[in-house]
Amino acid sequence: MRLFLVSLSSHQGQLVRDQDPTAPSPDKTPDDKKQKGPISTQNTLLFSEMRENMIIMSDGSFRAVVECESINFDLMSSREREGIEFSYQNFINSLYFPIQVLIRSRRVDIGPYLDRLAEIRRNQDNMLLNVLMDDYMDFIDILAQEANIMDKSFYVVVPYYPAGEENAFKQQTKGLFNSFFSGKKEATVTKIDQVTYTKAKDEIKNRIDSVMNGLFQMGVKSWQLNTRQLGELFYTSYNPDTSSRESLEEH
Known part of the structure; x- marks a missing residue:
């Protein structure tokens, strides 16, 4: 199985200063009229x-x-x-x-666990066990709502x-310090x-x-x-x- 993520690069346009702000710029191209879209998740990977x-x-x-x-x-x-x-x-x-x-x-999402307990209870004929399972399911549900049950990996x-x-x-190390003084660089992928x-x-x-x-x-x-x-x-x-x-x- 292969999972490919395409890196997208954004081009930073140049700011043109004219004498008349209302006059169209002669150097403007159709690409300059395009607005930049939102930064996608793929750009940050x-x-x-x-x-x-x-x-x-x-x-x-x-x-x-x-x-x-x-x-x-x-x-x-x-x-x-x-x-x-x-x-x-x-x-x-x-x-x-x-x-x-x-x-x-x-x-931890305990929803599937509670669903499995509910299914076991439906197939249980013993009334005493059904009552005990109802109390246990209520206890687990309240506990999950009041406290965050976490799992560590x-x-x-x-x-x-x-x-x-x-x-x-x-x-x-160079890239760390350069990032403070240089602008945004285009994302590049090294060929192997x-x-x-x-x-x-x-x-x-x-x-x-x-x-x-x-x-x-x-x-x-x-x-x-x-x-x-x-x-x-x-x-x-x-x-x-x-x-x-x-x-x-x-x-």
């Missing part, structure tokens, strides 16, 4: 394509995402905590590339820069040849294996997100309200 479980960024770099299960550190004994901390230190020291830890908090973002991490960091793509695919796989092995040593279960799961991650991130009611259907 920094990636151009998702392919083979990878995100291809507009600058030519690559990303892969590993989802992790959480562990209850507070319920562990002091000896278990020391083992987790020692494994975490070894994991961080073994990395030869940068990573990003992403934590997402989403409000944990991800590790693994990058790969074909030009090297050091050069990428320098360019990002087959050799660069194949090398990036192999390097991403090696880095994913390294991250998952380090997490396994800490007792954390993890798995790499495939292309569809990456699309769902971006869909739920950019559409938090809509995604709770409408899922991303497969085409």
